[in-house]
Amino acid sequence: MKRLPIVTSIIASLALGLAASAIAAEPPAGKFDDKFRQLDELLPTATPYRTASGAPGHQYWQQRADYTIRATLDEANRSISGTEQVTYHNNSPDTLTYLWLQLDQNIYQPGSDARRVQTAPSREAWMKPQGEEGGAKFEGVRAVLTGREFDGGFKLSNIRTAGGAPLKYVVNGTMLRIDLPSPLKPGDKVSFGIDWSYKINEQKVLGGRSGYEYFEEDKNALFEIAQWFPRMAAYYDVAGWQHKQFLGSGEFTLEFGDYDVKITVPADHIVASTGELQNPGDVLTSAQRDRLAKARTASKPVLIVTQAEAEAAEKSVSKATKTWHFKAKNVRDFAFASSRKFIWDAQGYKKDGTSVLAMSYYPKEGNPLWERYSTPSIIHTIEQYNKYSFDYPYPIAISVNGPVGGMEYPMISFNGPRPTKDKKTGELTYSQRTKYGLIAVIIHEVGHNYFPMIVNSDERQWTWMDEGLNSFVEYLAVQAWEKDFPIGRGDPRDITAYMRSANQVPIMTNSESLLQFGNNAYAKPATALNILRETILGRELFDHAFREYSRRWKFKRPTPADFFRTMEDASGTDLDWFWRGWFYTTDAVDISLDNITEFNINTRDPEIEKAWQRARKAEEPVSITDQRNEGMERRIDRHPELKDFYNEHDQFTVTNADRNKYREALGELEPWQKDLLKQGKYLYLVDFTNKGGLVMPLILEITLKSGKKYIERVPAEVWRYSPKKVTKLLVTDEPMTALAHDPYWETADIDTSNNAWPRKATPSRLELFKMERKPNDMMKDFNAPLKGDEEAANGQKNGAKADAKGADAATPANGAAAKQQAETQQLKDPAPAQAAPARPKAEPNAEPAR
Numbered sequence: 001m002k003r004l005p006i007v008t009s010i011i012a013s014l015a016l017g018l019a020a021s022a023i024a025a026e027p028p029a030g031k032f033d034d035k036f037r038q039l040d041e042l043l044p045t046a047t048p049y050r051t052a053s054g055a056p057g058h059q060y061w062q063q064r065a066d067y068t069i070r071a072t073l074d075e076a077n078r079s080i081s082g083t084e085q086v087t088y089h090n091n092s093p094d095t096l097t098y099l100w101l102q103l104d105q106n107i108y109q110p111g112s113d114a115r116r117v118q119t120a121p122s123r124e125a126w127m128k129p130q131g132e133e134g135g136a137k138f139e140g141v142r143a144v145l146t147g148r149e150f151d152g153g154f155k156l157s158n159i160r161t162a163g164g165a166p167l168k169y170v171v172n173g174t175m176l177r178i179d180l181p182s183p184l185k186p187g188d189k190v191s192f193g194i195d196w197s198y199k200i201n202e203q204k205v206l207g208g209r210s211g212y213e214y215f216e217e218d219k220n221a222l223f224e225i226a227q228w229f230p231r232m233a234a235y236y237d238v239a240g241w242q243h244k245q246f247l248g249s250g251e252f253t254l255e256f257g258d259y260d261v262k263i264t265v266p267a268d269h270i271v272a273s274t275g276e277l278q279n280p281g282d283v284l285t286s287a288q289r290d291r292l293a294k295a296r297t298a299s300k301p302v303l304i305v306t307q308a309e310a311e312a313a314e315k316s317v318s319k320a321t322k323t324w325h326f327k328a329k330n331v332r333d334f335a336f337a338s339s340r341k342f343i344w345d346a347q348g349y350k351k352d353g354t355s356v357l358a359m360s361y362y363p364k365e366g367n368p369l370w371e372r373y374s375t376p377s378i379i380h381t382i383e384q385y386n387k388y389s390f391d392y393p394y395p396i397a398i399s400v401n402g403p404v405g406g407m408e409y410p411m412i413s414f415n416g417p418r419p420t421k422d423k424k425t426g427e428l429t430y431s432q433r434t435k436y437g438l439i440a441v442i443i444h445e446v447g448h449n450y451f452p453m454i455v456n457s458d459e460r461q462w463t464w465m466d467e468g469l470n471s472f473v474e475y476l477a478v479q480a481w482e483k484d485f486p487i488g489r490g491d492p493r494d495i496t497a498y499m500r501s502a503n504q505v506p507i508m509t510n511s512e513s514l515l516q517f518g519n520n521a522y523a524k525p526a527t528a529l530n531i532l533r534e535t536i537l538g539r540e541l542f543d544h545a546f547r548e549y550s551r552r553w554k555f556k557r558p559t560p561a562d563f564f565r566t567m568e569d570a571s572g573t574d575l576d577w578f579w580r581g582w583f584y585t586t587d588a589v590d591i592s593l594d595n596i597t598e599f600n601i602n603t604r605d606p607e608i609e610k611a612w613q614r615a616r617k618a619e620e621p622v623s624i625t626d627q628r629n630e631g632m633e634r635r636i637d638r639h640p641e642l643k644d645f646y647n648e649h650d651q652f653t654v655t656n657a658d659r660n661k662y663r664e665a666l667g668e669l670e671p672w673q674k675d676l677l678k679q680g681k682y683l684y685l686v687d688f689t690n691k692g693g694l695v696m697p698l699i700l701e702i703t704l705k706s707g708k709k710y711i712e713r714v715p716a717e718v719w720r721y722s723p724k725k726v727t728k729l730l731v732t733d734e735p736m737t738a739l740a741h742d743p744y745w746e747t748a749d750i751d752t753s754n755n756a757w758p759r760k761a762t763p764s765r766l767e768l769f770k771m772e773r774k775p776n777d778m779m780k781d782f783n784a785p786l787k788g789d790e791e792a793a794n795g796q797k798n799g800a801k802a803d804a805k806g807a808d809a810a811t812p813a814n815g816a817a818a819k820q821q822a823e824t825q826q827l828k829d830p831a832p833a834q835a836a837p838a839r840p841k842a843e844p845n846a847e848p849a850r
């Protein structure tokens, strides 16, 4: 730090007030990068359907599709067949000559686009010898080979008008176009029917957001059924028909409607489903109905089917069938699960506009985790999400344990985590990761009821609009579960490794083109919104705006522009710079505190100023010559008569001439100017550079000589004239001894080593590896005694254990696999990885450098 006498120009600018205290240090060279230019060039022009404030416009419209479905689950053949009657309401101002429907099961056809466009993650990852992040896995190769043989996809027949006349249609991959016999005018509706069947995928083998699981031990299956009937594609003002092919990542864009569904299953099955059960008298015992009634007002989950009852049911297979009848109002999709293995518990929750029965269905393999955590997690989700959005409007909320790791549907979700069972002893244990993974995934999937099941964004286009917003509210919800919940998405410090990474695309990228799916569409938007809430807007402004967005677009279809505009409109804050930086670029936050200069105001009083100069001189180090000459006898000591005036005075002696000059100068100043010279403040010029590209507020922790500490917050607009470098003037009452930017790590700064003055060393650990290599002693191996079968099996099991956790990462991280990874792998790494500079991960198998 240099200490300089102040220059007059600074006094002048002080006199003008501190408004101009941030000085644009350098005029930008070449093109000026205006980080605050408005988003008009990127956002669509407002229309009567969507206003410039982000609300639905006065002519907002959306289509509607009502379904009547009758279906039969064939357990023995692992297939399902059904017939549906669709009534499509054309609320648009347009005349339609054809309709598009989604046939998402068609990704299981051997020649589907989804299969053909799959790529290996990378040559390096594929060929890596082993480990969770790379290497060929049994599961991955099995999925590819089985998928080539599996006869999946919809078999369609009898596509007909309401009167039964055949309709012309064309199948294009995962899309079905039905040509209408006469144009469908605005305000009109049309009904038609389709028969269909398909073979159900074994989820653990082929992956997917639905499927069945086979339990070797008791020879039973558990079915999680979704994307199981031809569904209307969305038609809306921004995209027209949303008929982008389903490749596996971009999910489902659907219309709201009412459903009347009858599902025929083996008589000993329990069915969990979207909607309300219409015929409990036909499918439930009177004991089950009594327990259900009790559950509505119970203070903890009530078992409707106990574990003992479920285990008894596993022992036989009924040849008879039962038909379960469900109705659901105003939902955008319909899913169900069915098995004789289900244990079933329920508990009611009622508050304000919400009156819901929370229910969990799980096989015995889910206990003891599921009976304790599933239903309480559902109720916790609804209690918390209601605070930040709107009251849960549906009568049912379900969590099912089955093969799918985590997937959401209206009123029902599929969640994977289970305890592990020791094969020999049968002992059930679970890791901390499994416990919190289960609670988090249930909160996440039940939370999807709000985004996108009710705030019905276009999932096939934008993954972040549902996953990002949902992960953000999930982050808030887990805070309310327990302190230090190990969630890995939301806290700015957890996103820095991703923000430093090379293979990124902006959040505003189509669902199918995302790189690093979970980080891009889940973690980054969730973190950005958390920063917006805690650092940019504050909780009060943010929560109001976010709630406003949720309520405006409840049961409607918002676009990104509607979200951006509503957040600005309702908070009264121009956030274009924030959306531009966080959603439209891959820039990171790296603000560096570079340089500090301290100033005191020059009083012009020679008594003060010359003493100050003398003190500075005295602070200079003693020269090496003077140090060694210490104690040397000098001539003037031996002959004091040689001393005169200049031996008594130096250049810091105040002369009368100095005093006269000061008096004259004072005479020319106004009284307020004289006061200013005496006020004794400390002024600091601090240089900041923006190395990461994202503009963010400066959050300055100032430490004074007395030990007093305080925070000054400078809005991001400080960068508006000069986005790469700014100089900020700080004023303190006493000398500043330390200054730190972003002391609470709230901006996701990717390099905190340049955030402090004085600089702090970054503590780290260096891991050393042995140089030795095992010699390949073939002669010894040849003569090694041969192991017995059991010994060999034990050895194999131990070897396999290490890979068990990596099973989820076995398939290439795209399509449904990417979604399943993203949904279920959202906890913090168990190792504390808090220090900002990323330490290269130790590779236990890596060869030491030789």
Ligand SMILES: [Zn+2]
Binding pocket: 444, 448, 467, 470, 823
């Ligand atoms: Zn999700």
